[in-house]
Amino acid sequence: MVNEMVGRAGPLSRLTGLIDRAPVSGGAVLITGETGVGKSTLVQAAAATARKAGFRVLTCTGVEGETQIGLAGLHELLRVIIDRAEILPPQHRDALFSVFGIGPRTAPDRARLAAAVLGLLTALAAEQPLMIVLDDAQWMDQPTINMIGFLTRRIAPAPIVMVVARRPEGAAALDELGLEEITLGRLTAADSRALVSRRHPGMPGHVLRQVLGEAEGNPLALIELAAEAAGGRHETPVTSLRARLERGFAERVSALSPAGQDLLLLAAAAGPVPLAELTDAADRLGVGPGAVAEAEENGLVTVTGTALSFRHPLIRSAVYQSAGLHSRVRVHQALAAMLTARDQPSPAAWHRAAATIGHDDDVAKELADAADGDSRRGLHGAAMRALERAAGLSRDAGERGRLLIRAAQAARLAGLAGESRRLADLATGATGDDTIRGERAMILFALDLNSGVRTCEPEELLALGEQTGRPDMAVHLLSAAAFLSRRRAAPTELMDRIGRALAALDVPDTDPRLVIAHACLAPARHAAALLPRLRAYADDVANVATDFVSGLATAAQALQDWEAVTLFFATSAGRYRDRGALADSIANRAELALAYAVRDRLDDALAEAESVGRDARDGDLPVAAAFADTVIAFVHAWQGRPVRDAPAIRADIDALRAWAAGLSALAGGDPATAYEALRAAAAHPDIAPPSIADLAEAAVGAGRRDAMRDALDDAARLADATASPLVTSLVHRARAVLGEDPEGNFRRALLVPGAESFPLQIARTRLAYGRWLHRAGRDTEARAVLAMAAAGFERAGAPPWAARARTAPGHV
Secondary structure, three states: OHHHOOOOHHHHHHHHHHHHHOOOOOEEEEEEOOOOOOHHHHHHHHHHHHHHOOOEEEEEEOOOOOOOOOOHHHHHHHOOOHHHHHHOOHHHHHHHHHHOOOOOOOOOOHHHHHHHHHHHHHHHHHHOOEEEEEEOHHHOOHHHHHHHHHHHOOOOOOOEEEEEEEOOOOOHHHHHHOOEEEEOOOOOHHHHHHHHHHHOOOOOHHHHHHHHHHHOOOHHHHHHHHHHHHOOOOOOOOOOHHHHHHHHHHHHHHOOOHHHHHHHHHHHHHOOOEHHHHHHHHHHOOOOOHHHHHHHHOOOEEEOOOEEEEOOHHHHHHHHHHOOHHHHHHHHHHHHHHHHHOOOHHHHHHHHHHOOOOOOHHHHHHHHHHHHHHHHOOOHHHHHHHHHHHHHHOOOHHHHHHHHHHHHHHHHHOOOHHHHHHHHHHHHHHOOOHHHHHHHHHHHHHHHHHHOOOOOOHHHHHHHHHHOOOHHHHHHHHHHHHHHHHHOOOOHHHHHHHHHHHHOOOOOOOOHHHHHHHHHHOHHHHHHHHHHHHHHHHHOHHHOOHHHHHHHHHHHHHOOOHHHHHHHHHHHHHHHHHHOOHHHHHHHHHHHHHHHHHOOOHHHHHHHHHHHHHHHHHOOOHHHHHHHHHHHHHHHHHHOOOOOOOOOOOHHHHHHHHHHHHHHHHHOOOHHHHHHHHHHHOOOOOOOHHHHHHHHHHHHHOOOHHHHHHHHHHHHHHHHHHOOHHHHHHHHHHHHHOOOOHHHHHHHHHHOOOHHHOHHHHHHHHHHHHHHHHHOOOHHHHHHHHHHHHHHHHHHOOHHHHHHHHHOOOOO
């Protein structure tokens, strides 16, 4: 193999350097190159070097057509060492076993799964250095790519070398990993000639020149076209290079015995499976072990003690594409029988489906059942693919629509927004059923919240809610319309229309969706009725349906009950995590980080937001990542660090960043800039109330105190209706800052029951009060109040604000 490394001394030297440094520092590298340029040969040469150096080598190869199967690459990588997971702590062991279908049938937390994989690999590397080879990564599923990113950022302390190879046209997500990259180009003319001449030293000059011209420096093309020419089969090309290579491989396969051809077709149909399973399926076709040896001797496959792999992906493609339909059906039936006997129902169902021509409701049900199992283990991409195939096998149009809408939901949970929209559209095309249309709208609603792509409008949800004859579906759609309208700070006229549509429904007032909708539409108007229900749900949150909990958190936010906000978002984030609903869990954790920040728990907010940011970027969730970054900016504003501008992404997130910018400007003594930012923050109904006192302070400093009266009146109405300790205290402070009974309002702000749960805001009130006392000539009182403010800022983790209190006039 190393003899084939013509013209690759530089790249091989770089890989050898990684191997040599591994005992001191692990590392990863990305190898990029077109088909046939020698990526696999280079990686195999490096792996051989690693084995000689005492490394254990783990490999997996992406398979075309399996890019949507959740964690398929991870399965292949770890299948030979999964039994060693017994050495891990129970929660990590169970996470791995669950994904492999040999442990608890629950969806593990993705972070816990990642930690389990890292723990297993580092534990094995402590026994023997590891090389991890990930070939054809452009065909790996997104969850596996996310896992690669997680690992590459954390393997430096361990003797682990990771080599990732991909084609340049695929897996753009790999570019985000920031790995050192080796780009393999085509061979030079001299190296091309050397490679061919080494294999075929007697080749006539005119034939050699034709081979060199056609191959254009592509090593695989040089080898295969030279072999054709040496065998007298060379001809003027009329098709693409890939097509010619596949045809050449197919001709070599056709020269094998029937048993050898069956064995290769089994391997091509099976994908990466243990050799024992492949030979078991071969036995069912009457194919003996000699077929394996024949295929290996002809240079089409390589065989280790546990696996058979094709020498190049084009061989696998050529084998499968050149086989007749009858032959494909036979091998898929044999694989299904083998997997059924080994109690692997999910892959067995797939092979039975591949062996099915036309419709078959029984096989469709098998695939749907397999999808249920995949979903329970958090493998939503695999579930999506199974449900879509099941829909294609179903005779009944209504059943096809139901399966497709389930596939769309699975795709959404897998973070595949484009696939989710496509499948949802197919579902409504398959049947005009109102339920399917409503479920499609709810999927698009969820995508809108999490994906950063505007896929849904409140008006559409409102129209569907008014049209459907099912009250349960109507309240679902209308509450979503209310929720989305609040997030976007929609016009009052639209929110009133949604309210009238809800009022026309015959739905019990105790329905949590009504609580959510009315809180989103008009919290001050409905607070007296909603607050007791909200608190009852909080007291009995264990019995509230998961799909309603995050909505109740938003209702609590609208009512400014931040303790309930924290409870509900923490609960929903945990439940979505346990379901394997990664996007929903991360989105709820971002909201939880904001709740911590508003409650002045800066350390908790920062830790949660930073964790969410990492997970959101790994999961390709731009909205959650932006939300996390904005919460971090808000915490930084309290800590005296600069707040940078960011592109607009969603109204509530933009308003939060404006609040952070205004807070930072206030701390920097720039009330005019603070006023403009805080006026933008006040445009959103969720951010306006907790930022009202900041807006008042900025308005006074900027000479704009009269311009904020409406905002203060709105906050005061909400405070009166909800008795929110936070908003009530802030309204009193805002009035005091604006000159309305300053001493009385400062004192009232400090004495609001429950306001002590917001220590930074209490300290801000004391800071403003102390300054007022100084201006009133009461320095003794001012010193005491400002000292308490400084101590409060220090305890809450806002040292720059503590310094402002200590240096304020009147403190000394």
